[in-house]
Amino acid sequence: IQKRWRGYYVRKYIHNYYALKKYREAVSINNEIVRKELQKYTEMKENEEKRKDLEKKEKEKKYQARKMHYLLSTEQTAGIYNSPFRKSPHPMELLLRESKPLSHRRQQIKSPFGCELYNWPTCKRPPTFSTAQPLPTIGRQKPQGPFRDTAEVLQQRYKPLEPTLRVAASINSPLEKAREEMKREEWRNCIHDNEFLPFSSFHKNGKYEPLILTSGKYVQETYGVKQFREVHPKKWVGGK
Template sequence: FYIFRSIDEDRKIKYRAAVKIQSWFRGCKVRAYLRHLNEMVILIQKWWRGYRCRKHFRKMLETAYFIMKMNFYNEMAVRIQKRWRGYYVRKYIHNYYALKKYLQAVSVNNAFVRGELQEYVEMKENEEKMKDLEKKEKEKKYQARKMHYLLSTEQIAGIYNSPFRKSPDPMELLLRNSKPLSHRRKQVKSPFAYELYDWPTCKKPPAFVAALPLPPIGRQKPQGPFRDTAEVLWQRYKPLEPTLRVAESINSPLEKAREGIKREEWRNPIHDNEFLPFSSYHKNESEKYEPSLCKSGKYVREAYGTKHFREVYPKKWIADK
């Protein structure tokens, strides 16, 4: 029994040792394989990344080269357009020689127009001078006719014919050649102006003197500190704005409220019969119950000033009242 037991224990020990050796061997093998796979993956990634970077770099290089060519093309196009536009503008739009000829023609035309205008101005000035001279001559003639009484006579020399002068004043000569002003005759109304013309024969229709119509009022604003017509008319025809005293009623609001309450009380009662204090009131219809002054409540109207508290004896009256 002991022999078999020792053999079995030895077998278990060897089995555990074999399992441990196999686990270590398999672990080394798997780790070596994983290291190999990791190295291969790194190698593949390195080649793939290199390929992608070289492709991206070529693309960037092509883009940069295209941009450089476009910039160069645009710059050259701008230079060509600048040269061409300068040539076109100088030849067809702002031609120096054509502009020079145009300015020469403008200067010649300007000189001609200025000469014509100068002649026109001189002609107008001469006309104005002639008009002024004529006006002054007329004024002098009018003054000479008006002051004809200052003309010198054979006996007395006038104020314009001084004896201390060698020759008389030109005004003296003008007074000699002019005639005095004639007096205006006043228009005398005929006493028969309001009578009918040729009344017995009636050969002509009667002429009734009608009043002349007034001239129309100009719509132009008169000179001075006057307001606008529309504003004046609005102020004249604006609606009445009564004061508080005129707009307020004669009766006070308290009296109006009392009258309204009275009308409500008169309209709203259920019956119009007066309150009868006793059941035997119908027996004495001639006499009404009048509560005493002391026993009447504060809400009952007192009889002071409305009734006379004295005894009345109708039988002792001499005559009916």
């Protein structure tokens, strides 16, 4: 009896089949409603993004039309968007007709002393320049906290350099230093063996050394030095 009663109680109040069935039906209906709402929200977002893209493209197209307004057709010459071989003009041509050219105007910055400089030539009133008040001095009070004394910090900051032995020692060895010093001394005290004799009178008493052409069999010809005409008596016709 207890077994059957326990089963009846559990099926009716704890694991009720019909209540669970109604709950599942309600959950499925709620899911359908939520799914439809999400679908509508997604479509609305997509339409909004498409509308923003179209507005952005239209705005960019209008800006390009204002920027390229010089391509508009005239009464005498057709533009590149209004070809005579087309039945109707290009949509860009219609947009160029509706848009205005882009203006490039520079903004003039007004000087704060413009009104004062305007009255200078008339000398009606002396120019007055606004002078700002000086800033107050900064108090030299010791800041709160575990900070060291200012004199100690400055002494540590500006203390003399104490290089190590590796930094203080030279890179070159004493032998290389001696060689460099010897080279500099030799270059500084260089003496030439031949005496410098710039005067031409020094060579007057010297003995003349004849050249090979004048001392040998093959001497230099006199043509061009003593005479300027070649003479060949054997070739004369009249025996003169």
